Amino acid sequence: MDLTALFSLNYGLYVLATRDTDGKYVGCVVNAAMQITAEPPSMAVSSNSQNYTTGAVLRSGMFTLSVFSEQAALKTISTFGFRSSNDIDKFKAMPYIVTESGMPVLTREVCAYVECKVTGSEDIYTHKLIRGDIIDSRRLSKESPMTYNYYHKVVKGKTPKKAASYQNG
């Protein structure tokens, strides 16, 4: 088995976010998200069970995915990716909008977003595989979306050990 072969799978880079039941906006970086049906449009996202945001998404029953563009700076990604929403308010110093349903969407270096209503979730080892119906989606800029490969090769980004597809270095 050559686990580096898994780097051939394509991913984007997203901020999974929600408004927790106490009103706090929380978010974390995920790369494993995909549409699973077109009609009706629905999605699945894999998020580490230990992430504060994962629990908040399941409590609120709603989430957004902000799609990082290739212009996304490592600093922005790091704010959402390598710290816990339990410790800091990640949205505090960031530009964001709030959807009609009250969910936060990061707008810095983000080219689109998707908003979902959670329809189910399942424990898969270390992660929750969360499914949702897409209730809204919008483009925010014409920039190209960041790919996970671009993040590693061009942005020289790292992957935290809690990621769905951990890449060492």
Place this chain on the structure above:
Amino acid sequence: MDLTALFSLNYGLYVLATRDTDGKYVGCVVNAAMQITAEPPSMAVSSNSQNYTTGAVLRSGMFTLSVFSEQAALKTISTFGFRSSNDIDKFKAMPYIVTESGMPVLTREVCAYVECKVTGSEDIYTHKLIRGDIIDSRRLSKESPMTYNYYHKVVKGKTPKKAASYQNG
């Protein structure tokens, strides 16, 4: 809702394949596949419930994902993507290898593959969301993997209506 915003999500292009219980090698093209955990490595793939291959994967309990490289020709992709394994033997005129578990892996214009043991599946509207433990993965070439965007923009490929993320044209 601007459903074209969903085009910002990143995908690859894969042949989902298996050895059916009658011994026949079957496969279809999917774009929605992702790793969901790193330790142990596991995956999820979304495949249309009407696809012959989807039923075969659930019967056999095993599947492979052959990762198309950017060099993949429309003709190769079309063979697996726009016809049914119920009607033709898609592997007949194609180069492929068979894994130790007896599963077929397309090798033409493919840069890597992943082999999985099915651990569960769920009906999500038109599709089955199939989960599997990764039991093997290998690189087959150093070419870059095809992205779904590259397929649409450069290869000028179409998407069948049964895809997880249908793009009109």
